[in-house]
Amino acid sequence: MPLVIDAAMTPLIRLNGADNVLIAREALSLGRQVQLGDTVVRIRAQVPAGHKIAARAIPRGEAIRKYDTVIGRAARDIEAGDHVHTHNIELIDFERDPGFGLDVRPVDYVPQAERASFMGIVRPDGRVATRNFIGILASVNCSSTVIKNIAGWFTPERLADYPNVDGVVAFAQTSGCGMSSPSEHFDVLRRTIAGYARHPNLAGVLIVGLGCERNQVSDLMSSQGLETDASMRTLVMQDSGGTRATIEAGIAAIQSMLPVANAIERRKVSASHLKIGLECGGSDGFSGITANPALGAAMDILVRHGGTAILSETPEIHGVEYMLTRRAVTPEVGQKLLDRLAWWERYTRGHNGQFNGVVGPGNQQGGLANIFEKSLGSAMKGGTTPLQAVYEYAEPIDESGFVFMDSPGYDPVAVTGQIASGANMICFTTGRGSMFGSKPAPTIKLASNTPMFTRLREDMDINCGLVIDGERSVQEMGQDIFEHILQAASGQRTKSELLGLGDHEFVPWHMGIVS
Template sequence: MTTTALLQGFMQNNAPLIRLHPRDNVLIARRPIALGETLAGMGLRARAQVPAGHKITARAIAEGEAVLKYDTVIGFAARALEAGEYLHTHNIRHEERDGFAYEFGTDLKPVALLPAHERATFLGIVRADGRVATRNYIGLIASVNCSSTVIHKVAEWFTPERLAAYPNVDGVVAFAQTSGCGMSSPSEHFDVLRRTLAGYARHPNLGGVVVVGLGCERNQVPELMASQGLDESRQLQSLVMQQTGGTRATIAAGIAAVQAMLPAANDIQRVPVPASHLKIGLECGGSDGFSGISANPALGAAMDILVAHGGTAILSETPEIHGVEHLLTRRAVSEAVGRKLLARLDWWKRYTAGHNGQFNGVVGPGNQAGGLANIVEKSLGSAMKAGTTPLRAVYEYAEPITETGFVFMDSPGYDPVATTGQIASGANLICFTTGRGSMFGSKPAPTLKLASNTPMFERLSEDMDINCGLVIDGKLGIEQMGRQIFEHILRAASGEATCSEKLGLGDHEFVPWHLGIVS
């Protein structure tokens, strides 16, 4: 039985506890459970207060016995537990799994691609080379931290009043960063930075780009452009402060360069294009115990629809599939694809060795407060964002994504870094699930935020686009919620402003991944 089918069945009765799989020995509190409360129909009496979204034992569990959620091991009982006990970090033991026998392609589910004439459409911006944009910005990119203030000053000059004559331009945005020098070069960090900057420079959502450097940094602008195949043109210019005449002169030159680009950038129109042009970055932040029950599987259902329409779903945050990677290798289209995913996880094991990080079991305070005990439980929900279709390819951070369907891009779990990589890889829209509440936005690709529960959605209504808490409330099934998400994606891709866009977010969320030393 699929996850979706299980959820559909167990959500309908609106009982105080949610059973996710018949073999589970834990239940999830749909609402706060009081000490001593008799749970009708469950044959249980609560032995402690249990917050909403947290776990309660469905039966007695012996010390050392596996704790099962979605019929998946999320840890082991740290002591003998009685039925009705509150189950969390204090009595679940996390253990790393060694010697696991991975399977490849055993859970492949064929995708029934819709005929071209049946595919959904959105109003996109078709570039001269055929790529499709969902937004139309002019971007300023700093090659090094030393030019970051300059590009912010240039962007700030272009107020809404000064852009009023260019209604088809969504804005002028500065992509400032804190690296580019004081780093090892050549190095993996150096390659990742250049790949990320180039991914933004060629992103279809930018109708014009100015790259600005200082002049003495390791990440030299001419070498950056040449190494990444970026050729200067009317809509792609570069400036070097030490050659241009310093701070004031570079600001003036940057303003002039953008002004020269604005007429051509404005000369666009939105036209109907197939949903196959959508590349959706999948992100979760501030996850809670409901994220893996409502928002994440519902987003996964939406991605199954997108893939059937020929689009691309990009799962990332490698530390947040740790412990459930075997579920993804079973969906790999080949052993080579599955092995590439495992190779990235092996890299992370070496990278995080000796550190008290998420990959090694410890989730953040917000995750714990929301009901998640460890990384495996968090990963179990996180991986659901990708739906059920085959894993077609695995990419490194900010590597251009050329495959369609469900793919994976390696990244940290830190939201701004992961999303920056997805956009650099070509994502033209981000779907971001949250249980605790995230105030995130991104440019040049907009972010849609999906709330896992109704109380948070109502409390943070200015920041949340979609209320997946309707699933927890028993008002919508997963498939219905997924369809609503897909329809909202089409509207956002067509230009409908997201909540984060209305709030002006996205100017400071460009955070390339720092991998190496600072010297």
């Protein structure tokens, strides 16, 4: 699959010679005549930028190909120059050869002494952080108000004496009781909370429970191998005297952590310590041409330098999973990915979910016709290196290189799982303009097109629309992204951090019944 498009400023983009659709670089008006090689194509509809038009006549039933990948078939006869979208594409599913390992290529690793570096925070146990927060976690929704009040006490004025602390953040949640236990949902919740409690970007942690919930604090700690010490404290409201008394005790606990949390300094460390969660949201027709493949190019660089790239959003690889199974280092790794997709097929059966074909209104408005087309772009974020391992949601990631973590496509849920798995940075591509941020791992947002980047400059960090504009190749854009990651990992604030986002994006996956 090509990762460099023709930089010539023609109004139509051909992504692969075998494609029978073209991408509109700009909005095209009805009747406009566009030169395409030796022929002239007359545009037969008003076509928004990022949408597809037929490069030639496509008879009913013929496969629609983009990047030489089948994204559906013609629901009716389509004329050259027609707008090709949801009204004339139908989704077709078909058997795909997983081809385990067929596309595995050796990684040209950079020698240790020559690897890129950033200014990181090294914890006493050797874990490397990119930020320095103190976190407060609720075992149950019933203690969420308390933890928000504890965190709210630590205003910028009260933290002024601790300039090395990035903040005190409350990770409130809406579950922890009224749920089946034991259950997969229960295990996932505990695994997620524990992943945050262990996260290197948290210098100190306070876990607060109510006392009568199913997710008992003591059982949470023991089941997840967590132990209390000076930087890991717990409180139970029913044992602490109630709401006000627990808030006071929580404030005192955090105050005792602050001097130690502040006593850090950044130092030069290898980029091999970076674990990047890859996310996309509000995608458009340019996402799979600019931001996603450029991020994939950046991840190829990261992997060469010993780092870890975490692709997720399982419903958004549906239809192109063979692109990943062919890169699996073993058949077992590839099969684990297929097993997760089979689980999703069962999980979503009978529901009008994205896995079953229909993408969101914003995706459709941006030019994406169905889940296969969206998946085609989404999978590109993972680059081209071998797939080393497949993990369940919020499972600790212990392999370096390119890996996959199972998750929904819903952005806050997917990113929460990635952070719980150990991601210390998030890279988030968007074509429509998702306003997203995360703590304790910061988010870098990559815009797929220049008009959106310009319109939402306060929210977007990097303009990958430069690829469409002919100012950067995908590989050059990937290098720019990699360098930006190193700067952000060293402490440079991202746009979402400057806007204060991330306090409400802790959303563990709800996957069970509520009773």
